[in-house]
Amino acid sequence: MSTPLTSENLRLAPKVVLHDHLDGGLRPQTLIDLAKETGYDRLPSTDAGTLATWFRESANSGSLERYLETFAHTVGVMQTRDAITRIAAEAAEDLAADGVVYAEVRYAPEQSQQKGLGLDEIVEATQEGFALGASRAAADGRTIRVGTLLCGMRQADRSQEIAELAVRHRDSGVVGFDIAGPEAGFPPTRQIDTFEYLRQENMHFTIHAGESFGLPSVWEAVQRCGAERLGHGVRLADDVTVGEDGSVKLGEVASYVRDRRIALEMCPSSNLQTGAAKSLEEHPFPLLAAERFRVTVNTDNRLMSDCTVSSEFGLLVEAFGYGWEDVERFTLNAAKAAFIDYEDRRALIDDVLIPAYQALAGDGS
Numbered sequence: 121m122s123t124p125l126t127s128e129n130l131r132l133a134p135k136v137v138l139h140d141h142l143d144g145g146l147r148p149q150t151l152i153d154l155a156k157e158t159g160y161d162r163l164p165s166t167d168a169g170t171l172a173t174w175f176r177e178s179a180n181s182g183s184l185e186r187y188l189e190t191f192a193h194t195v196g197v198m199q200t201r202d203a204i205t206r207i208a209a210e211a212a213e214d215l216a217a218d219g220v221v222y223a224e225v226r227y228a229p230e231q232s233q234q235k236g237l238g239l240d241e242i243v244e245a246t247q248e249g250f251a252l253g254a255s256r257a258a259a260d261g262r263t264i265r266v267g268t269l270l271c272g273m274r275q276a277d278r279s280q281e282i283a284e285l286a287v288r289h290r291d292s293g294v295v296g297f298d299i300a301g302p303e304a305g306f307p308p309t310r311q312i313d314t315f316e317y318l319r320q321e322n323m324h325f326t327i328h329a330g331e332s333f334g335l336p337s338v339w340e341a342v343q344r345c346g347a348e349r350l351g352h353g354v355r356l357a358d359d360v361t362v363g364e365d366g367s368v369k370l371g372e373v374a375s376y377v378r379d380r381r382i383a384l385e386m387c388p389s390s391n392l393q394t395g396a397a398k399s400l401e402e403h404p405f406p407l408l409a410a411e412r413f414r415v416t417v418n419t420d421n422r423l424m425s426d427c428t429v430s431s432e433f434g435l436l437v438e439a440f441g442y443g444w445e446d447v448e449r450f451t452l453n454a455a456k457a458a459f460i461d462y463e464d465r466r467a468l469i470d471d472v473l474i475p476a477y478q479a480l481a482g483d484g485s
């Protein structure tokens with residue numbers, strides 16, 4: 121007998137998230153507490169419910185640029201060691217409570233320097249928070265491992281510095297690098313030397329691409345910069361043609377991405393808010409999944425989208441009729457594309473994910 125695919129069972133199922141921003145996942149009450157403690161006086165509300173609604177509605181702007189404006193407030197309180205540690209600890213606890221067993225959480229250290237913190241200090245405070253959150257989750261009977269990705273901001277000029285920071289902290293939890301921020305006008309080739317440097321250091325990286333800009337951005341990220349995964353990548357669908365008879369034809373970029381098993385870090389709710397997809401029905405997720413791209417399911421920003429990994433799975437299950445075998449496939453896709461050692465990925469897949477999904481699907485009973 122298979123377990124019913126309810127939202128509660130989706131929450132309990134072990135999941136892997138590859139694309140989750142630390143500064144997009146604060147608890148509203150924490151934001152209010154920290155604003156008070158750190159003297160940040162520009163919050164739109166000091167009531168947790170009102171603030172949560174403000175984020176969801178303001179982020180629902182149809183434009184990535186306006187969506188990103190909301191981060192001024194979360195970043196605004198991430199300026200002290202203690203605040204950063206608390207936020208990271210709670211992120212690990214919240215992800216674990218949602219059934220996430222392995223998470224890659226990203227943030228841009230350069231944005232936490234408004235009060236003079238050093239970059240290394242910021243990374244250390246974040247790592248301390250994740251360790252604390254993981255140990256609290258363990259005390260509650262939940263196992264979570266968190267790896268971090270450091271983001272350089274595309275509109276700034278500090279990617280090289282941040283890439284070097286990532287390499288410096290590679291043995292203490294930093295597993296990769298990314299560039300985030302506005303996409304239009306800031307192609308990934310602006311940082312091409314940094315990606316070259318990262319490859320020479322054998323460091324993993326993903327690139328936000330094909331979110332608010334089209335296929336050329338995806339092509340640059342993959343072919344000129346060497347991205348191993350793509351943040352969103354929704355515009356890759358522009359290179360997939362569905363004929364009137366339902367036949368599907370891939371262009372060269374899409375074929376390459378599929379052939380090389382380059383993972384797509386898809387974040388449906390975020391894409392609806394930024395206008396990367398007009399509606400869930402028109403989102404390319406089901407097409408790319410059916411064509412066997414390495415699609416993964418992610419949150420992007422839990423605060424702005426008022427979502428969790430399991431609620432994002434819930435949306436897809438509801439809209440496209442997915443079953444446990446699909447949830448398992450998307451989860452295994454994420455585990456395969458994680459920026460951790462092969463042996464650790466194997467253990468995650470063989471010892472945690474496969475047995476759990478076998479039980480959920482009712483195999484062998």
Ligand SMILES: O=c1[nH]cnc2c1ncn2[C@@H]1O[C@H](CO)[C@@H](O)[C@H]1O
Pocket residue numbers: 141142143144184188191195226227228231271300301302328331390420421
């Ligand atoms: O979907 C997105 N696309 C591009 N940039 C983003 C997205 N979500 C968040 N950030 C940006 O990444 C920074 C570091 O975490 C955030 O401060 C935000 O500006």
Ligand SMILES: [Zn+2]
Pocket residue numbers: 139141300328351420
């Ligand atoms: Zn993102």
